[in-house]
Amino acid sequence: MGISQTKAALQELFDLRTLRPDEARQRFGLRAEDVRGSASYGALSGLTELYQAETMPGRLYYAGDEFALLYVGKASQFQADDLQKALGEPAARLRTRAGKQFHHLVYPDKGVAFSRPIAGGTVSILEIFPPQSLDAYKTKYYQDPGSFKE
Amino acid sequence: MGSFLMQKYSHAEREHSPATLAHLPAASTTKEEAATPQREGAFRGDRVSPDTLLALQRTHGNQSVQRFLQRSAATVQRKEMRLGGGEFLDVDDALSKDEQKEQIAEAKAIIKDIEKTYGVKVDSKAAVKAIFKSYFPDGKVPRSFKRDVQPAPWKLEELKNLQASLKHYAPILGKARKQVQDADFQSTKQQLKSVGKVNLGVSDDGAGPYTEQDTLGETFGEKKKTVALMQSLMTADHNFAGDSSKQQRGTTTHEFSHALIQDEKLDDFVATFSDYWTDESTAQADANRVSTATPPAEAPITYYGGTNAGEDLAETAKFYFEAPDRLKGGDGQPKGTPGNPAPRRFDFFNKIVLSWTNAPDKVDAMVASQSAVQFQKFKDLVDAFVALPDASQGLDAISALYDAITAEHGPLRDDEKARADVILLMQQATDKYFDLMVQTIMGLIP
DSSP: OHHHHHHHHHHHHHHHHOOOGGHHHHTTTGGGEEEEEEEEEEEEEEEEOOTTEEEEEEEEEEETTTTEEEEOOOOTTTTTHHHHHHHOOOSSSEEEEEEEEEEEEETTTEEEEEEETOOOOOOOOOOOOOOOOHHHHHHTTTTOOOOOOO | HHHHHHHOOTTTEEOHHHHHTTTTOTTTTTTHHHHHSSSTTTOTTSSSSSHHHHHHHHHHHHHHHHHHHHHHHHHHHEEEEEETEEEEHHHHSSSSSSHHHOOOOHHHHHHHHHHHHOOOEHHHHHHHHHHHHHOOOSSOOOHHHHHHHOOOOOOHHHHHHHHHHHTGGGGGGGGGGGOOOHHHHHOOOOOOOOEESOOEEEEEESSOOEEOOOOEEEETTTTEEEEEEEEEGGGGOOOSSSSSSHHHHHHHHHHHHHHHHHHHHHHHHHTTTTTTTSSSOOOOOOOTOBBBBSSSOOOSSSGGGGGGGGHHHHHHHHHHOOOHHHHHHSOOTTSSSSTTTOOOHHHHHHHHHHHHTTHHHHHHHHHHHHTTTTOOHHHHHHHHHHHHHSSHHHHHHHHHHHHHHHHHHOSSSTTHHHHHHHHHHHTTTTTGGGGHHHHHHHHOOO
8 A cells, every 4th residue: 555545544544533323324334233332442432332343444442422532443454554654743742552662643633643653564542532622531531551661 | 009900801701890790880880880891891990900000091081090990999899791692691799610600601501592492593683783773763873772771681580581571472482382273373483582681771752752761661562572671670670579580581581572472463352352442542430440331341451551461461471471460359449440340351361371282282282191099080170170270279269179180099199298299380380281280180190
């Protein structure tokens, strides 16, 4: 996947931000067991999680009817270098729960953050959320893993 | 002074003060001073010839040489002795020459055994290279890092602990891996190729690499070929208070889980603990890593295990091998909180270990091979033992096993000694040892 394809694939994920929960249920053919209430992510709680591994690219989280997050645990379709080139310089590089040899690159104004191996490879955690400030992202979504000892 | 220097000088040894042997830049030393002992041929008063010192005097002046000699003469208590392959052994200079030679021979034998038996090279230079490759992927390693991050000398006890940690994984290492029964390991090659000891860790939290003393051990490479054990591990005891030796084995065992188990078993681990792990990076837990499920799900055995599922699996391995009762019984935390009893994690890892040797089948084969003897009761007891959830029940079962065997076959060979042997094994009793116990007990039958 080159840069242009990466951008296109990313745009497809961005487009999911506009889906309302009922639209998402319909689009991905979700059953009752694919919807989980009282879910949490980072500091957000009381969310509704929509997820069906076969049909969805990631987990959709809603606060009420409002889109909160698209979370992809292992976005191995993206090469980290390509995604970084497509997005440009991040507003912040943070440590990540993905591992000690990873960085979490945050683009809060674009509504995207992802974890990448420092030495290159595929993307690990990918988060797509409503554009916001870096502080808001850190407060609501970011989970600092602390220092890695082992 | 000249004769003192000549007496102490040796090409095969590096001598250091306790402070420099720690290989951690002390507050009172400069970075140059701290880094010096890592470099072979570095200027040290206790190992340089008078001619070299005169040259040093010409280039650096009297005061520098004086300070240099004072520092060296006052601090020679330990020395590094060459083991070959770029490795050094840190030995107590107060030991006799014979004792030092014995330590060297033992250390060399351990290194040889590790390579021959487990297919793992003791290679501290490779560990340093792996660190640089991971944190400076463009290959541009700043001079200060090259100077400060260096291979560190082993202590004999550390090599013994390394060997003991590898032994935990013996069925999937070296030539033994060809016999492994578990399909997940049959289809993959051994990833771990080398283990080294390094004086400092390197981290990069986003603002660029820096040296640090927080990291105790680290596994490197996409194929997890190299494990680095840091100098800071050698005095750590955060999981096993007051027992740094156990901590060394525990952390080494933890790293070996990353290198030897994770790729084969992490998906299964996440699926098994899907009540805690959403996926390998994200938990259904709050900021304190406490399960948010209702009712609470079994949480990792340590807070650190809640970092991600790979760390959870590695912490499980650490406690499975080094403190199985704590893994099963917890550290006093309620269910759902890290440190809670984790019997499901124990069972998960126990199944992995048993799958390596397909131990129950082995017992069947042993029983079959003893067809002249009625072993059904024996087999039933072994099966019961395998299924037991904790070691104390294991003791009872083995005791019953012992009694059953003696009832069926009369007194075992050298009854008192045999009983002592069995009791010793019982004390070590966890399911992982049962195969060994069975073999031992079988060996006791006249």
